[in-house]
Amino acid sequence: MPRRTREEAEATREALLDAAELVFHEKGVARASLQEIARAAGVTRGAVYWHFRDKADLFRAMLERIRMPFEELVEALPASDRPRSVLETIRLASLLALERMEEPRFKRVHGILIHRCEIFDDIDPVSMMREMALTASANTLEQFRQAERDGELRPEIDAETANRLFHCTLRGLVHSWHLDTDAFSLASSGRELLNHWFGLIENTDSQQSLTQPEPQRHGQRREHHAPGHQGRGQGRSQPR
Amino acid sequence: MPRRTREEAEATREALLDAAELVFHEKGVARASLQEIARAAGVTRGAVYWHFRDKADLFRAMLERIRMPFEELVEALPASDRPRSVLETIRLASLLALERMEEPRFKRVHGILIHRCEIFDDIDPVSMMREMALTASANTLEQFRQAERDGELRPEIDAETANRLFHCTLRGLVHSWHLDTDAFSLASSGRELLNHWFGLIENTDSQQSLTQPEPQRHGQRREHHAPGHQGRGQGRSQPR
DNA sequence: CAAAACATACATCCATGCATGTATAATGCG
DNA sequence: CGCATTATACATGCATGGATGTATGTTTTG
Numbered sequence: 001m002p003r004r005t006r007e008e009a010e011a012t013r014e015a016l017l018d019a020a021e022l023v024f025h026e027k028g029v030a031r032a033s034l035q036e037i038a039r040a041a042g043v044t045r046g047a048v049y050w051h052f053r054d055k056a057d058l059f060r061a062m063l064e065r066i067r068m069p070f071e072e073l074v075e076a077l078p079a080s081d082r083p084r085s086v087l088e089t090i091r092l093a094s095l096l097a098l099e100r101m102e103e104p105r106f107k108r109v110h111g112i113l114i115h116r117c118e119i120f121d122d123i124d125p126v127s128m129m130r131e132m133a134l135t136a137s138a139n140t141l142e143q144f145r146q147a148e149r150d151g152e153l154r155p156e157i158d159a160e161t162a163n164r165l166f167h168c169t170l171r172g173l174v175h176s177w178h179l180d181t182d183a184f185s186l187a188s189s190g191r192e193l194l195n196h197w198f199g200l201i202e203n204t205d206s207q208q209s210l211t212q213p214e215p216q217r218h219g220q221r222r223e224h225h226a227p228g229h230q231g232r233g234q235g236r237s238q239p240r
Numbered sequence: 241m242p243r244r245t246r247e248e249a250e251a252t253r254e255a256l257l258d259a260a261e262l263v264f265h266e267k268g269v270a271r272a273s274l275q276e277i278a279r280a281a282g283v284t285r286g287a288v289y290w291h292f293r294d295k296a297d298l299f300r301a302m303l304e305r306i307r308m309p310f311e312e313l314v315e316a317l318p319a320s321d322r323p324r325s326v327l328e329t330i331r332l333a334s335l336l337a338l339e340r341m342e343e344p345r346f347k348r349v350h351g352i353l354i355h356r357c358e359i360f361d362d363i364d365p366v367s368m369m370r371e372m373a374l375t376a377s378a379n380t381l382e383q384f385r386q387a388e389r390d391g392e393l394r395p396e397i398d399a400e401t402a403n404r405l406f407h408c409t410l411r412g413l414v415h416s417w418h419l420d421t422d423a424f425s426l427a428s429s430g431r432e433l434l435n436h437w438f439g440l441i442e443n444t445d446s447q448q449s450l451t452q453p454e455p456q457r458h459g460q461r462r463e464h465h466a467p468g469h470q471g472r473g474q475g476r477s478q479p480r
Numbered sequence: 481c482a483a484a485a486c487a488t489a490c491a492t493c494c495a496t497g498c499a500t501g502t503a504t505a506a507t508g509c510g
Numbered sequence: 511c512g513c514a515t516t517a518t519a520c521a522t523g524c525a526t527g528g529a530t531g532t533a534t535g536t537t538t539t540g
Contacts (some may be wrong), residue, residue, distance in 0.1 A: 028358060030358055031358070120267060129432065168413045168433065176411060199396065
C-alpha cells in the first residue's frame, strides 16, 4: 500500500539504513545486494531506489548517520565540567569515545568501515576515516599544546610527539579490538591502557601549584584488574 | 600454445599472483574479476582456473607469498648480532619490520588487507591478521619479560602492559600510514616515534652496568640500516 | 487532482563455473 | 634412442544466475 504519510516514509528510510547496517555487517558491502537489504527492511527494491540513488548513496547515508553524533563528541572534547588538568580532560574524553564505540550502532558501522568494505571510486571509507582522524588530531593537538604550556608534559617530549603517540595508541587499540570484538572490552581495556599511557607522559616533577593537589590519580596503578563487574561500566560519572 | 615447460608454468603462476596484487589493489578484491587479472598477467581465465580453484584460493595464495617471509622476520627478532639491551633489540626489529612494509610488495598486499578486501566466509583477511598479531605479540612479550627481569623497564609498568602498549602504538602507526601512504614515510616516522616511546618506558635509573653507556639516543638517528641483500628477489617473471 | 511513496515488471550485463578443445612437454617402452 | 602415449598447461566456448537500473503501475495523502 504505497503513499504512506511523511513520518512513515522517514521511518522506512531509517529502517532501510538499519537494515543496511545489518546486511553490510553480515555479508560485506560488496556482496550485499539491495534486494537483501530491502527484504530485511520489509520493503522492496523500489523503496531503496526511491530514497537513495544507488548502493553508494545508501552507504554514504549510513555513514552520515554516525558521523554527526561522533563529531559532536569530538568537538565536545574541551568542554569539561570541572577545571581539571588538560591531560585529564583528554583522557576522559577519549574514554568516552571508546565507550561510544562499544554501542551497537557504532560498533557495527565501524566494523563495516574497518573490515567489511572496500575502497573504490564512489564508496570510499578511507576519506572519511582520514577526515575524522585529521579533525580529531587537530583538536587534541591544541589540548596537548596547552598541557605543554602548563608544564603537565614530561619535558623530553613535545606536544606534537605526544599527540602523534596518543593517536597511534588509540587507533591501534581500536583496530586490535576490531580484530576480535569478543576478546576484550574496549572501554575497560582502554581505560587501563590510557591510565598507563598518561602516567608515562605526564610530568612527575610536581611543581604544579596551579592545579589542586589531586591525591593519587592512578590510585591502583599496580593493581591492574579493577574489581570484577567488568560489564562496560558506563554509569561512572559519565553524563550521557 | 599450451603445455609450457614446468618453469614456465610456475612463471605464469607467479605472474598471476603479481597481477592479482595489482588488480586487487586497484579495484578492490570484490570488484576485481578473474578476467581482468588474467588479462593483466597476459593469459586467459583458463590459466587462472588451472592454477587456482577460484578467487578465494588465488587470494589465499597471494597472502601466503608474503606470510612466510614476514614470519621469518618476526621470528628473526631475537637474533641480534650484538649483545645489546633487550629493548634495543625489540626497537631495531620493529624498525626492520616497518622498513619492510614500505617495500612495494608488502605495501600493496597490506594495503589490500587493510582497505581493499571484505571479510566473508572463504575470503577472511582478519583471521590472518589476528594470527600474525598473536604470534608477534607472544614473541615480543617474551622479550619484554626479559627486559623486565633485566631491570630495563621503568618499574611502574610491567611487561604485559608494555607489550600491549607497544603493539597498539605500532598497529596504530601502520594503520595511520595506510590512510595515506604518501603523507609520510613509515620508516622514518616510525623510527622517531619508537625512539620516543622506548625513551618513555625504559628505566632511567641507570644502574645498568651490564650494557654499554650508549649516549643519548633520542631524536638521534645514526646509520640508516644494513644495506641488506633484499632477500629472495626471484619472482621476476611476467613474460611479454 | 497531482504528486508522493512505494511495488512490480522488464531488459541488460557480466562474472562465474564448467565443459571441451588443443598443442606441447614429459614419460614410458620397445 | 626413437616413438607413441599421456598428462599437462592452458585457450575457448557455453550456460547460468544474480544484481543492477529503469520504466511503469498503483494507491493514498495533501
